[in-house]
Amino acid sequence: QTGIADATEELLDLVLPRGAFQNEYGRLCFPRALVEDVLAGAASEYQVYARGSRAGKDDIHCKNNSVYFSNSGTAVTTFDAKSKTYRPSTLQDIYDFTRLVDKLDNIHMLGDTVLATDVPNDYEHDVNMLYAILAASEKPACVTFRNRNNIPPAIRLFDLASGGEGTFLKKPSVIFGGCPIVSPLRFGRENLEILIDASKMGLTSDIAVAPQSGATAPALLAGLLAQVVAETLACLAVVNLIKPGCPMTFAAWPFITDLRTGSFSGGGGEQALIAAAAIQMGNFYNLPTSVGCGMTDAKIPDAQYGYEKALSYTLAAHAGANRLCEFGGMMGSLMGCSFESMVIDNEAIGMIARSLRGIEVSDDTLSVDVIHSSAIDPGHFLGNSQTLAHMESEYVYPTLMDRTPTDQWEKEGSQDLFSRSRETVDEILSSHYPNFFGDSVDA
Numbered sequence: 001q002t003g004i005a006d007a008t009e010e011l012l013d014l015v016l017p018r019g020a021f022q023n024e025y026g027r028l029c030f031p032r033a034l035v036e037d038v039l040a041g042a043a044s045e046y047q048v049y050a051r052g053s054r055a056g057k058d059d060i061h062c063k064n065n066s067v068y069f070s071n072s073g074t075a076v077t078t079f080d081a082k083s084k085t086y087r088p089s090t091l092q093d094i095y096d097f098t099r100l101v102d103k104l105d106n107i108h109m110l111g112d113t114v115l116a117t118d119v120p121n122d123y124e125h126d127v128n129m130l131y132a133i134l135a136a137s138e139k140p141a142c143v144t145f146r147n148r149n150n151i152p153p154a155i156r157l158f159d160l161a162s163g164g165e166g167t168f169l170k171k172p173s174v175i176f177g178g179c180p181i182v183s184p185l186r187f188g189r190e191n192l193e194i195l196i197d198a199s200k201m202g203l204t205s206d207i208a209v210a211p212q213s214g215a216t217a218p219a220l221l222a223g224l225l226a227q228v229v230a231e232t233l234a235c236l237a238v239v240n241l242i243k244p245g246c247p248m249t250f251a252a253w254p255f256i257t258d259l260r261t262g263s264f265s266g267g268g269g270e271q272a273l274i275a276a277a278a279i280q281m282g283n284f285y286n287l288p289t290s291v292g293c294g295m296t297d298a299k300i301p302d303a304q305y306g307y308e309k310a311l312s313y314t315l316a317a318h319a320g321a322n323r324l325c326e327f328g329g330m331m332g333s334l335m336g337c338s339f340e341s342m343v344i345d346n347e348a349i350g351m352i353a354r355s356l357r358g359i360e361v362s363d364d365t366l367s368v369d370v371i372h373s374s375a376i377d378p379g380h381f382l383g384n385s386q387t388l389a390h391m392e393s394e395y396v397y398p399t400l401m402d403r404t405p406t407d408q409w410e411k412e413g414s415q416d417l418f419s420r421s422r423e424t425v426d427e428i429l430s431s432h433y434p435n436f437f438g439d440s441v442d443a
Helices: 009-018 032-041 091-101 122-136 148-162 189-200 221-242 269-284 303-319 339-357 368-376 385-390 406-411 417-429
Strands: 046-048 060-062 077-080 085-088 141-143 174-177 290-292 323-325
Touching: 009 189, 009 221, 032 221, 046 174, 077 339, 091 122, 091 339, 091 417, 122 141, 122 148, 148 189, 174 189, 189 221, 221 269, 269 290, 269 303, 303 323, 303 339, 339 417
Parallel strands: 141 174, 290 323
Antiparallel strands: 046 060, 077 085
């Protein structure tokens, strides 16, 4: 009935012969039966491959109940810990954030966390951004492009990082981000063109459709959800009409507006709720999902930061998102990113991951015999062989979160979480300078 506006002639030539049509307003429509056929044949999973020494063990396989944590965001500012102010993000920051994440085990996937504001040219930005990320880590990645013309040189760069010509398309180590929708219900040319080219090559796209409640979508959460699902399914139809079965993430990322100001607010309870609902819709359609979460409005890692982040990524993880994005290091309603926050978030999601494992219940784990013997003598379980055998597997032990007695904490300098995270950042960034391209490729 409503359709999507601003379809390009290129897109119309691709999808009109396959069952889509234009309504009386010239908007592109996908009939219900066509969408049902698309859903029946759409990819329900995809893989993104790690490179080099990480190959095999650190691959991402988005399917069913698999949950991965992925940093992303393209924040335009970076938090300076010494001055506690925000400065414009740079290309150096992209490399530094990536080499930091390379050492953070709970963050499984890379992204262009900040924007290189010091490289304004689109081509130079995309190529240098990719080089910085690929040089700093061999983890799988999701990146965004500014222009479709930058994809062929990017593929050549991916090949160099993956082992030679043609290797990237055989085992893609990168998926493509970017939103081809301008809400409400319009296509955006640049990202639509990138989606078309990626789909023709069979590459996975993570489309991040992000209508904003009360601004570019209804204020009521049910209406917001209905719109973002429609916009996301339209993208799914585009991908599958171009190349049936080409993987696409159901990346419905509905955002919340503080209607008092009109500004985006990523930290409220409504954001956590609507993100979880969007994930449930993707799971309903049996599609791989991603979602933006942990998008605190706090400007520093304080109490507001902690509860806003914890609420949203706990709900998102337990709703069954395959990839949780935007959370890592992000502050200030996605406008800024912090090295210290990245380290804090890495530890927090380790605890979230433990909660996802749940509690194993069996005759052995119920421990009836252990309870009987320990209750009689010696009256505690501290030295029990079962305790010693499972103390590492059953529990997660944080390195940043403080569990020391108060007197010991005072004797050791009364450090807060931010200070401890700063020490970890300094330790990693002062010693970890990877270049996974190698000197021969650079030459």
